[in-house]
Amino acid sequence: MSENLEPVPFLDLAGVNGALREEYERAFSGVLDHGKFIGGPEVAAFEAEFADYCSAREAIGVGNGTDALELILAGLGIGPGDEVIVPANTFIATAEAVCYVGARPRFVDVLPDTLLLDPDAADAAVNKNTAAIIGVHLFGQMVDVDRVGAVAAKHGVAFVEDAAQAHGARFAGQRAGSVGVAAGFSFYPGKNLGALGDAGAVVTQDAELAGKIRRLADHGRSADSRFHHDLRGRNSRMDSVIAGALSAKLRGLDAANAGRVRAWEQYVAQLPAGATPVARHPKAEAVYHLGVVQVENREQVCKTLTEAGIGWGLHYPVPCHLDAAYGDFRESLPVAEAAAERILSLPMSPTLDSAQVARVCNVLRDATRGAPA
Incomplete structure (x- = not known):
């Protein structure tokens, strides 16, 4: 770094x-x-x-x-x-x-x-x-x-x-x-x-x-x-x-949520093709508790983010129906199972500024270069 x-x-x-x-x-x-x-x-x-x-x-x-x-x-x-x-x-x-x-x-x-x-x-x-x-x-x-x-x-x-x-x-x-x-x-x-x-x-x-x-x-x-x-x-x-x-x-929640929305809009404008943002329904006004994208080769992407000093999270890498404690309720749920291998949560806070967003996207661009869009 x-x-x-x-x-x-x-x-x-x-x-x-x-x-x-x-x-x-x-x-x-x-x-x-x-x-x-x-x-x-x-x-x-x-x-x-x-x-x-x-x-x-x-x-x-x-x-x-x-x-x-x-x-x-x-x-x-x-x-x-x-x-x-x-x-x-x-x-x-x-x-x-x-x-x-x-x-x-x-x-x-x-x-x-x-x-x-x-x-x-x-x-x-x-x-x-x-x-x-x-x-x-x-x-x-x-x-x-x-x-x-x-x-x-x-x-x-x-x-x-x-x-x-x-x-x-x-x-x-x-x-x-x-x-x-x-x-x-x-x-x-x-x-x-x-x-x-x-x-x-x-x-x-x-x-x-x-x-x-x-x-x-x-x-x-x-x-x-x-x-x-x-x-x-x-x-x-x-x-x-x-x-x-x-x-x-x-008292300040709406203003804080607006900060999250601004950060997410900046992400969407700058994310590389190899990082696909989770969609928003046309009728939804989201407050972006998490900024979630889907990527290929997530392990390598996370490693690159860590080396650059950028925080990240996974929400959630194991779908509930595949967790050990819930094995007796197991189903075949292909969408959730596929997404669990690709989802990645990017830094998200009301205080996140445009320079930080740009830096995250630049690191993601290097990390996902050559990955399928």
Whole structure:
């Protein structure tokens, strides 16, 4: 690596959070003053703000994004004997949540251009045991909610949004979190709306479902008394400090997402022929949680990026249905399997500047020279 070239981090968390240091410190000080470290006033405030941001009626702060999905399924009464349709190209947490409520994940293939859930594959996979379809809004782009929602309505099954990578994304003007029966969000630090630790939220238009999920997440406590438990719940609650910091970051989320969009547009304009960007649906307003391309000879490309001081990631090199823990749910899903060998995530942050994008593309050009377009 040339000495005069600065490294390009995969994700600039220090830069993203550094500008909010004073607001974070005020939030922490406020919690220290009142001493309500779990479920304090900051949590209720963030829940109201995030529900409004998502154009939803209710938001429930929980421990993490995986819990959010599991609590949605449990709240819907999904469990043993049920099947839930899940795209094979997703983080393992989506399938994990299905298994933890006792249901069976039915993996289906994805579309070759966006690598998101194929609505026709979901339609074909529905059977008498199907209870829900989880549409995973991956890489910062929502699934085709018009078509997936129509499939769910046709069969009378729940449409659940996995919005862990789509804070602020839209499809046909509809915000992620506002379309399905409920949506699970993750606030893992690297997300577009990342917390100072682990956290998540359930967002829904259904007040009754929200009430049930809130109780399930708080040990199944009765709505009338904290000493009685009428549901078999669990502990998945948001910390007050986390909520206060999330409120501070939420105020700048749209501007941060706009920075990601600018970076991606610069990538697309400069990427070499050997690096094919994942497509965006014409109705989608993506927020580019990840900047994903497909390349040949990925191992060599990654080696070249590393030698040049450029960060990279793989999301995801093993489709869920081929992972060892889920071998009993194995299917033949050729699109997801082919993409898993080619996908590569490039540096992506709201702070990414044009010179950094140009440098990444120049290194990619050298790394992919001679590869098929």
